[in-house]
Amino acid sequence: MSKNTEFVKFDKVDKSYDGKVLVVKDLNLNISEGEFITMLGPSGSGKTTCLMMLAGFETPTNGEIYLDSNPISNIPPHKRGIGMVFQNYALFPHMTVYENLAFPLRVRKVQKDEIDKKVDKALSMVSLSGFESRMPAQLSGGQQQRVAVARALVFDPAVVLMDEPLGALDKNLRESMQYEIKHIHENIGVTVVYVTHDQGEALTMSNRIAVFNDGKVQQLSSPDKLYEEPVNSFVAEFIGENNTFGGEVTDISKNVCKVKLQNGEILANPISVNSKGDKTTVSIRPERALINPKDKMDNNQTGKIEEVIYHGDHTRLRLDLLGNKEFILKVPNSSNELDLKLGNEIKVGWNSQDARALDPK
Amino acid sequence: MSNETKQILTTDGIPLEISLKKAERKNKIKAFLLVAPLLLFLIITYIFPIGEMFTRSIDDKMITNMLPKTFKSMETWDGKELPSEEVFASFLSDFKILVDKKEHGKLAQRLNKEKNGFNTITKKLFRQVKRDKIDETQSIKEQIMKVHKRWRNVEYWQAIKRTAPPYTSAKYLKAMDMYLNEDNKITQVSEDRRIHRILWLRTVEVAFFVTVFCFLMGYPIAHLLATLPMKYSNLLMICVLLPFWTSLLVRTASWMILLQQQGVVNDFFVIIGLVSDDNRPEMMYNKVGTYVAMTQILLPFMVLPLYSVMKTISPSLMRAGKSLGGTPFIAFWKVYFPLTIPGIGAGCLLVFILAIGYYITPALVGGASGTLISNQIAYHMKTTLDWSFASAMGLMLLGGVLVIYWLYNKLVGVDNIKLG
Numbered sequence: 001m002s003k004n005t006e007f008v009k010f011d012k013v014d015k016s017y018d019g020k021v022l023v024v025k026d027l028n029l030n031i032s033e034g035e036f037i038t039m040l041g042p043s044g045s046g047k048t049t050c051l052m053m054l055a056g057f058e059t060p061t062n063g064e065i066y067l068d069s070n071p072i073s074n075i076p077p078h079k080r081g082i083g084m085v086f087q088n089y090a091l092f093p094h095m096t097v098y099e100n101l102a103f104p105l106r107v108r109k110v111q112k113d114e115i116d117k118k119v120d121k122a123l124s125m126v127s128l129s130g131f132e133s134r135m136p137a138q139l140s141g142g143q144q145q146r147v148a149v150a151r152a153l154v155f156d157p158a159v160v161l162m163d164e165p166l167g168a169l170d171k172n173l174r175e176s177m178q179y180e181i182k183h184i185h186e187n188i189g190v191t192v193v194y195v196t197h198d199q200g201e202a203l204t205m206s207n208r209i210a211v212f213n214d215g216k217v218q219q220l221s222s223p224d225k226l227y228e229e230p231v232n233s234f235v236a237e238f239i240g241e242n243n244t245f246g247g248e249v250t251d252i253s254k255n256v257c258k259v260k261l262q263n264g265e266i267l268a269n270p271i272s273v274n275s276k277g278d279k280t281t282v283s284i285r286p287e288r289a290l291i292n293p294k295d296k297m298d299n300n301q302t303g304k305i306e307e308v309i310y311h312g313d314h315t316r317l318r319l320d321l322l323g324n325k326e327f328i329l330k331v332p333n334s335s336n337e338l339d340l341k342l343g344n345e346i347k348v349g350w351n352s353q354d355a356r357a358l359d360p361k
Numbered sequence: 362m363s364n365e366t367k368q369i370l371t372t373d374g375i376p377l378e379i380s381l382k383k384a385e386r387k388n389k390i391k392a393f394l395l396v397a398p399l400l401l402f403l404i405i406t407y408i409f410p411i412g413e414m415f416t417r418s419i420d421d422k423m424i425t426n427m428l429p430k431t432f433k434s435m436e437t438w439d440g441k442e443l444p445s446e447e448v449f450a451s452f453l454s455d456f457k458i459l460v461d462k463k464e465h466g467k468l469a470q471r472l473n474k475e476k477n478g479f480n481t482i483t484k485k486l487f488r489q490v491k492r493d494k495i496d497e498t499q500s501i502k503e504q505i506m507k508v509h510k511r512w513r514n515v516e517y518w519q520a521i522k523r524t525a526p527p528y529t530s531a532k533y534l535k536a537m538d539m540y541l542n543e544d545n546k547i548t549q550v551s552e553d554r555r556i557h558r559i560l561w562l563r564t565v566e567v568a569f570f571v572t573v574f575c576f577l578m579g580y581p582i583a584h585l586l587a588t589l590p591m592k593y594s595n596l597l598m599i600c601v602l603l604p605f606w607t608s609l610l611v612r613t614a615s616w617m618i619l620l621q622q623q624g625v626v627n628d629f630f631v632i633i634g635l636v637s638d639d640n641r642p643e644m645m646y647n648k649v650g651t652y653v654a655m656t657q658i659l660l661p662f663m664v665l666p667l668y669s670v671m672k673t674i675s676p677s678l679m680r681a682g683k684s685l686g687g688t689p690f691i692a693f694w695k696v697y698f699p700l701t702i703p704g705i706g707a708g709c710l711l712v713f714i715l716a717i718g719y720y721i722t723p724a725l726v727g728g729a730s731g732t733l734i735s736n737q738i739a740y741h742m743k744t745t746l747d748w749s750f751a752s753a754m755g756l757m758l759l760g761g762v763l764v765i766y767w768l769y770n771k772l773v774g775v776d777n778i779k780l781g
Contacts, residue, residue: 055680056683077680080684094699103695107691
């Protein structure tokens, strides 16, 4: 069976709450069947609104959402058959774990023994077998979270929506839950739409990530592409760490362009600049710039060490380089022959291919 | 590891355990001193008056103290035939003392309550005693029996004997339209005199329906309050509380203006043609008035606990219910409603208990068919001055409330009550 690449489809969706400001602008997004897609963005970027429109708690002002080729804007939430994991779990506090999981099955008038089977299966999937008779308040945060996931999956929905489900957990638990949710997704192949503002979460879990800002999808691509090849300066800034230079293009060819900075000139990869005189922001990942490069690199500069921060596995250096006092370098702690002292001048080099000339900020 | 536990000493050599206990005791005393004023206040204003009410309601010592010798000599009397000479003699001696203290009138009053006809014969006996006509060297029994034929009737002596115990349940029985007859059996009063039982039933009925009306009206309001955005909900909250801040009397009076036959509501009905001008319905001085006014006055007591509970229910729970496939009604009924039960319990209990003892509103708008047991209590407090009867009814009301509380605890559990 070929997978439907337009299983969920946002077609030219606009959303405005007050009739003045559009919180979602002309959204077009296709989600394939069985995909794990993450909507990532700062708060107020419209990602949760999109999720709520898909779940049916908000209606699009314009445009249409399709689920398996059927328009769903006029279908109330309880008839959409979409599972949802809420930010604060939204477990029913007056019901036991069993009753919580049985709720979606009972309202669908499933037979009692069938309910028992499905609840059993869902609980073992999140490794909570034997917790049936507990009340939600008797569970830890992580356990409640897993019950919420199990409840959203127990009635075999076509799509599961997750609205920052790990936001309330502490760091270690959050990481282990990330893997757990990822594995559950891989095992049962359900389509997951996941909303978060935590880029680490998005990068580890998703097949594809849609970066939201200002009501628009800035970039939709796989995690590695998103990190390595951001298409604009917002994405570059939002995902991972990033060194930037603002400047003006003075020369441009197919693969490389010259960018004149306030004090200096660098070579960069022209992504969103077209001609001479364009303003641009050049973005370089910290790990792409090397100290005392042995290979021949087409950008070689000298910077002064402003700050040394020890991070265990690596050391972060803050340099003053070409007028940018926030230039970050990551040095693996194996290369201890380097003399990394405050105030020292060091040589730094990078390839022009890794310096992406994006739109100006 | 050694199992021996060495005694830990503080720096000045006192065992730590004792030192800690000492410090704790100090804290406990401090804490107690802080609550002591309240405790004292409660004892003085709550426990003591209730105890006082109770003793007053069963107290029958007055007559016991008036006729000490009589009751003493009556102890050996079987109560079937006329008592012996000794009883008559001690009665006369008690009576003489009362005459000296000018308290014979009180005695006559009290005995007359026990049995009609005592007033006359006590007055006659008083006159004989006053004129010193009774010769103590002769048979006192014969002389008293000659005063009036009723003194020869054993029933009157039986009535005196019945008043002997210092405590009586008569007031409680009276409140239930019952009394102890000559044979010490609980008997109902004749049907045309049964007023209290109707009042009790009416009180419970009114309190019940007022609670139901308050719930039906308060639940949606509380829900709206809990879900509206802050700026609207604050305004609505003030609307709910505004009547709360107005004097009870003013509110009741305004209901009188609204509900009377020439009042605003009736005028409106006539204008829209619902009723004809010469056929205006009576909405006041009957149960309707009591229901309307009490429901309005007690509504905040329902809304506030409900609101405080609903405020804590996350809106995502209803969303979860819907996203899991429940229709809005199922999501409400299975998810939202059960979570509001603590508020419903608190609100209903509060309204019912307040309604069952309500006084001013039924007195003003209730008329004859809308007055409640508390009006009867007030009547006995202020008009007949039968405080012991009023106390008895008050305590029965208190007992009823405690029973309701106990029932509620059995059914729902008091821990579930949330007032805010």
